[in-house]
Amino acid sequence: MTNYSESNPTSNIATSKSPHTDYRHLDFDKLTPMNQHYVTVKKQYPNALLMYRVGDFFECFFQDAVTISQELEIALTSKEGGKEIGRVAMTGVPHHALDRYSRLLVEKGYALAICDQVEDSAQAAAEGRMVERKITKLLTPGTLTDEGMLTAKRNNFLAAIVIAGEHWGLAYADISTGEFFTTQSQELSNLNLELLRLQPSEILIPTNAPDINSLLRPGEKSDYLNNNLPDCFCYSLRSQTSFTLNEAKPRLLITFGVRSLEGMGCEHLPLAIRAAGGLLEYLEDTQKAHQVPLQALRTYNQVDFLILDHQTRRNLEITQTIRDGSFHGSLLWALDRTCTPMGGRALRRWLLEPLLSIKGIIARQDTIQELNDNPSLRQDLRQLLRHIYDLERITGRVGAGTANARDLLSLAESLVKLTELSQLARLGTSPYLKALQTIPPELEQLGKHVVNHLVETPPLHLKDGGVIRDGINSDLDMMRHRLKDDHQWLANLEITERQRTGVSNLKVGYNKTFGYYISLPRSKAEQAPDNYVRKQTLTNEERYITSELKERENRILTAEDDLNKLEYEIFVELRLEVAQKGQQIRHIAKAVAAIDVLGGLAEVAVFQGYCRPQIMEGRQIEIIEGRHPVVEQSLAVGLFVPNSTRLGNSKTEDTPDLIILTGPNASGKSCYLRQVGLIQLMAQTGSFIPATSAKLGISDRIFTRVGAVDDLATGQSTFMVEMNETANILNHGTNKSLILLDEIGRGTATFDGLSIAWAVAEYLATEIQGRTIFATHYHELNELASILSNVANYQVTVQELAHEIIFLHQVRPGGADKSYGIEAGRLAGLPPSVITRAKQVMNQIEKHSKIALGLRKGIKKVNPVKDTKTKGELIEQLDIFGDN
Numbered sequence: 001m002t003n004y005s006e007s008n009p010t011s012n013i014a015t016s017k018s019p020h021t022d023y024r025h026l027d028f029d030k031l032t033p034m035n036q037h038y039v040t041v042k043k044q045y046p047n048a049l050l051m052y053r054v055g056d057f058f059e060c061f062f063q064d065a066v067t068i069s070q071e072l073e074i075a076l077t078s079k080e081g082g083k084e085i086g087r088v089a090m091t092g093v094p095h096h097a098l099d100r101y102s103r104l105l106v107e108k109g110y111a112l113a114i115c116d117q118v119e120d121s122a123q124a125a126a127e128g129r130m131v132e133r134k135i136t137k138l139l140t141p142g143t144l145t146d147e148g149m150l151t152a153k154r155n156n157f158l159a160a161i162v163i164a165g166e167h168w169g170l171a172y173a174d175i176s177t178g179e180f181f182t183t184q185s186q187e188l189s190n191l192n193l194e195l196l197r198l199q200p201s202e203i204l205i206p207t208n209a210p211d212i213n214s215l216l217r218p219g220e221k222s223d224y225l226n227n228n229l230p231d232c233f234c235y236s237l238r239s240q241t242s243f244t245l246n247e248a249k250p251r252l253l254i255t256f257g258v259r260s261l262e263g264m265g266c267e268h269l270p271l272a273i274r275a276a277g278g279l280l281e282y283l284e285d286t287q288k289a290h291q292v293p294l295q296a297l298r299t300y301n302q303v304d305f306l307i308l309d310h311q312t313r314r315n316l317e318i319t320q321t322i323r324d325g326s327f328h329g330s331l332l333w334a335l336d337r338t339c340t341p342m343g344g345r346a347l348r349r350w351l352l353e354p355l356l357s358i359k360g361i362i363a364r365q366d367t368i369q370e371l372n373d374n375p376s377l378r379q380d381l382r383q384l385l386r387h388i389y390d391l392e393r394i395t396g397r398v399g400a401g402t403a404n405a406r407d408l409l410s411l412a413e414s415l416v417k418l419t420e421l422s423q424l425a426r427l428g429t430s431p432y433l434k435a436l437q438t439i440p441p442e443l444e445q446l447g448k449h450v451v452n453h454l455v456e457t458p459p460l461h462l463k464d465g466g467v468i469r470d471g472i473n474s475d476l477d478m479m480r481h482r483l484k485d486d487h488q489w490l491a492n493l494e495i496t497e498r499q500r501t502g503v504s505n506l507k508v509g510y511n512k513t514f515g516y517y518i519s520l521p522r523s524k525a526e527q528a529p530d531n532y533v534r535k536q537t538l539t540n541e542e543r544y545i546t547s548e549l550k551e552r553e554n555r556i557l558t559a560e561d562d563l564n565k566l567e568y569e570i571f572v573e574l575r576l577e578v579a580q581k582g583q584q585i586r587h588i589a590k591a592v593a594a595i596d597v598l599g600g601l602a603e604v605a606v607f608q609g610y611c612r613p614q615i616m617e618g619r620q621i622e623i624i625e626g627r628h629p630v631v632e633q634s635l636a637v638g639l640f641v642p643n644s645t646r647l648g649n650s651k652t653e654d655t656p657d658l659i660i661l662t663g664p665n666a667s668g669k670s671c672y673l674r675q676v677g678l679i680q681l682m683a684q685t686g687s688f689i690p691a692t693s694a695k696l697g698i699s700d701r702i703f704t705r706v707g708a709v710d711d712l713a714t715g716q717s718t719f720m721v722e723m724n725e726t727a728n729i730l731n732h733g734t735n736k737s738l739i740l741l742d743e744i745g746r747g748t749a750t751f752d753g754l755s756i757a758w759a760v761a762e763y764l765a766t767e768i769q770g771r772t773i774f775a776t777h778y779h780e781l782n783e784l785a786s787i788l789s790n791v792a793n794y795q796v797t798v799q800e801l802a803h804e805i806i807f808l809h810q811v812r813p814g815g816a817d818k819s820y821g822i823e824a825g826r827l828a829g830l831p832p833s834v835i836t837r838a839k840q841v842m843n844q845i846e847k848h849s850k851i852a853l854g855l856r857k858g859i860k861k862v863n864p865v866k867d868t869k870t871k872g873e874l875i876e877q878l879d880i881f882g883d884n
């Protein structure tokens, strides 16, 4: 970490009196001119941390300095704020490291205003005035576009919400890729579900707060923020005006140049329009310097997709693991073989938005199938994709006018490759390959046009020149030609002056302070001709200028300046040409991203031996020899034990609605549960699955309740988290849901837990009749199967030897009657005396306990599909220590 106090000689630590941190208490007129300017700018951006360029550093003063030094763990120093003011708090970061530090601050939920020097400081110094500075960028978590501040394979969403009673509107956009969506629905819990799915970096919310424009960081409270919204996000409080229909609707119409919002699907969704309009206004307000070209607004419906609530996404470890939040070990990790950032982002989206439409799923499956069956097509395609850059994000920077020559060249080279991609796609017939067969030829022409204009390896900074090839512009060529002559003159000068002076090591050189000069060794200084004017004396060298050399220098420097300006103009024109095709490029980028995802899924399918599931109407789940896609990749080949699953066709005996799954600790119950959930999710994403064959009905939701941990952030205990999650499932589950429950009722006293587990299982089997797997250590629940015909018992088997048990990880019909918990404790290293004592206690308990759960005498096994009225009659007795 940079130690600012060491690297900046102008700073020192105030020891006697603490430096000022609040400029509002200081006399503005007595501040130094630079501090006056700083405060003036800061007042315009009170809610952002102001980074202020001073020489090679970005400096921050007053409270911002304190905040930044704490957040970045860099030294807090001080600087003279004015003779009568004393020292003011200061910190800073080197200018070349600004991106890195900005990213850290933005990730922590801060907004940043970057105030840069906009002229040559030497010029200002020569004229004895302060260098001109302006706000060049406003960075907020949701409005990042710089490549270095974004994660390649992840969208960065900015969201806006409007809540009206029970109804709400939500709009979200990724301004780096231009995607823009809106929706409207009801129930705040559904809004939360959607926000947790999208994980926006920033959420705009209209309020009547006096301090509008403030940015609340995750966890920060405000009276103006609805308490029921998740507090893990950054909220930007905005004025309500731009979120009114009167302002929002015209703004959308004007932005997209349309007369009605019918075509975008939201004409009759006022809350969706208001959210989208508020979002656009925010972009206009914050992105003044750069226009943000968004793609046409698309309206979607939350129920278009398989619903995965926050817990399920977390429990199934779709994008990160529960244990440490890492990508490694997640489903995305196991499946991501994409070759482009666009594909990476699309795969993440697809996994979080599995489809409900069988047609949509089959279109994806057909494409994977074709790429499976045709390995050379798959390999060629993937090879080509590796040469295609991030079309979506570069197009965004092109549209915003921030793309440099390297960006433009990458985009152009990718556009040229699109024609090859299109040709390759013509070898296939499946839907996603077909979509690539008709890439407009003008995109390739545009690509070639740009490639022809730009040099092969352009410099990073546009204003340095050397960007445009020769032969593109006659004025440019002429200027370069003249400049070349001048440089030749300089080269000749060295030769002629050597001859004239007789000094063989005379040199012509250049430095920033004196410009061009002639250099002689000091020992030969007396050989300097009369027209040499001495300019600088060094230890071993004398440096001279001549009037002729100065004249030439003037000409060269002016010509270089003009040349750079002309090159810049040509470049900007070229960038505009590309920007005009932005929508078309982004449209193609979507198709490229999709084929990248499918090519990657085909690759995994081939190498991991996945099968194509048969997707059908109805509730059936039949997975033959299924495997957990992540655990199998973490184990050595062949070690994972496959297991079949049959659920949801209660008419036949072996396909119940609810499975009670028992088995010893660590035998593989949780793994099996998750495996079924992941297979269903993958299948509805369109992917092939780890199994030998499968027939799967569409699920409307997947619910999971797997090993809760204390939710300290909301102050809820393990048991309350478990009960909340269970309540959510019982209140929202349907007979088309897939419900995976692991150890319900574990977090309380045995009797309470068992009672709750029984009642929940019974409710699921009789009322909801969703496809459910209920893993439990309460073996008493096995009794349910003898009562309800749509319940079956399965167990994960172990082999019991004399002194140990062997985990077979096989799921077989029947209920387990032992948990081998003590054995698991022994394997985990509990002291032998504890193990011995535990066995004694268990023997005692077993001897004295008896439990009877179930039907009153005379009541027969029921088929809940036909008759659910017996619910409530089921539990007669719960008596564990029968002798008492």
Ligand SMILES: Nc1ncnc2c1ncn2[C@@H]1O[C@H](COP(=O)(O)OP(=O)(O)OP(=O)(O)O)[C@@H](O)[C@H]1O
Pocket (backbone or CB within 6 Å): 631, 639, 640, 641, 642, 643, 663, 664, 665, 666, 667, 668, 669, 670, 671, 672, 809, 810
């Ligand atoms: N089908 C399988 N094939 C091979 N190994 C497996 C299989 N299933 C599970 N395992 C291994 O067994 C370990 C324990 O599995 P899991 O956590 O699912 O057990 P569990 O029955 O849920 O245990 P507990 O009841 O203690 O929560 C896993 O980490 C995994 O490595």
